[in-house]
Amino acid sequence: MLDRVKDRGLVLLGCGKMGSAMLEGWLAQGVPPASVHVIEPYPSDWLKSTGVHLNEPLPAAPAIVLLAVKPQMMGAALPQVVALGGGDTLFLSIAAGTTIASFEETFGATTPIIRAMPNTPAAVGRGISAITGNPRATEADLQLAEALLSAVGQVVRLEGEHQMDAVTAVSGSGPAYVFHLIEALAAAGEAEGLPAELAMQLARATVCGAGELAQQSPETASQLRINVTSPGGTTAAALAVLMDAETGFPPLLRRAVKAAADRGRELGK
Template sequence: MQETDIARRGLVLLGCGKMGSAMLEGWLARGLPPSSVHVIDPSPSEWLQGTGVNLNGETPADPALVLVAVKPQMMSDALPQLQPAAGGPTLFVSVAAGVSLQRYEVMLGAATPIIRAMPNTPAAVGKGITAIAGNAQVTETHLQTAEDLLSAVGEVVRLEDETQMDAVTGVSGSGPAYVFHMIEAMAAAGEAEGLAPDLALALARATVAGAGALAQESGEDPGQLRKNVTSPNGTTQAGLEVLMRDEGGLRQLVGETVHAAAERSRELGRG
């Protein structure tokens, strides 16, 4: 990052667990001065203590941005200490799952610009994707600021409406766990066919990672990529006939999985 309003006025990071640490590491790598960052975390890691950021001290009266990265159940205890910065020019961005913009407005006031963001765990290696949506006080400049910050850990997409956040949670927020289970299932199937456990896991892990990279970087439709590696009456077709069957196939199973996660997100949002 170049010298910006954030570098001048400061950024407050409330909570610095895995997600907060991943984002902070990305910001510092881009050139954000550690002296401009104020972190509030009751149990700072050894890594955090060595970054040179301001830790658990007095925070600016009107920082450019407050990023809320605490767990939802800790919100009511953690957020009040930053209420003095609410209602003014400070932008609040939250990566806490299941906490609606309306709930933040109750805690911070409806005049506060607030952006809700849903990142996912690949952010830890800079390969995440984050969806964002803002309240009525959020401007294009606010959205661009949030995009610039969150892009430190991967891609950023804007939602048309906050109601889409539950679907995002079901697809990308919870999605990495589905893929991890796919790796587990492929490795177990490899073992069942006679492979050693370590070899089966290595093959499954590399196959999923490589296929994901190819889908991301080739720009081709995933359906076309599938066809490219499926020879008529070959081994891939034999496997796909199981995965793509109408009843109980992968499309149906994934649809039910994403729906269940999205529904749970809606339930949590109703609180």
């Protein structure tokens, strides 16, 4: 699928943290820098050193345009690529809360459009992206999107755009929940008498290690939890608090994820 990019070119609109992570992955996969055109008003020194076409005239019909600008900047940025709509150039957006319908209004309903939701672990090649397309997006388009997004992690397909707000709330915003867990766990360690630096080291390593174990183990998360919980032991005492049906993690995370999903729906209106 990447031969399509090599032959016709790729346009990256916006090259911040997520765009840079993706570009680094594409170049590592063998996409020639000469096939990549980047529009970025504030390029980093790293971007300038990659050999890509930077803020230069765009190809007439690139294989794909990846929209990697923040939603609030979309209105100002899209006019730079609007002339590429209406043909078989695929538009792939990673902007949260911006619907396919809004892009169809800009580029035309005949334009193939795919909406994706990646997350920040893409910066270390451990992200996960969910994708869904409009009726004009072909199987080949979806495969191309998967090939490009897989440079920074896993890719899953959704049943439709109606699932995107839930995905945003779980995996898009989810890394922030985990980072806050690290903060809270370290603070709890301090409250029990640990020095701040040591508490943070223990919390960070514990969460990262448990995540890697969950990733590599064939067992479910529930079973992994059971494996480290001795009846009547210290872990069981803590889990009695964390798993409380009214005040524990489950109802708290349901409320948090719902709040994020509701906000995503508001942004999409």
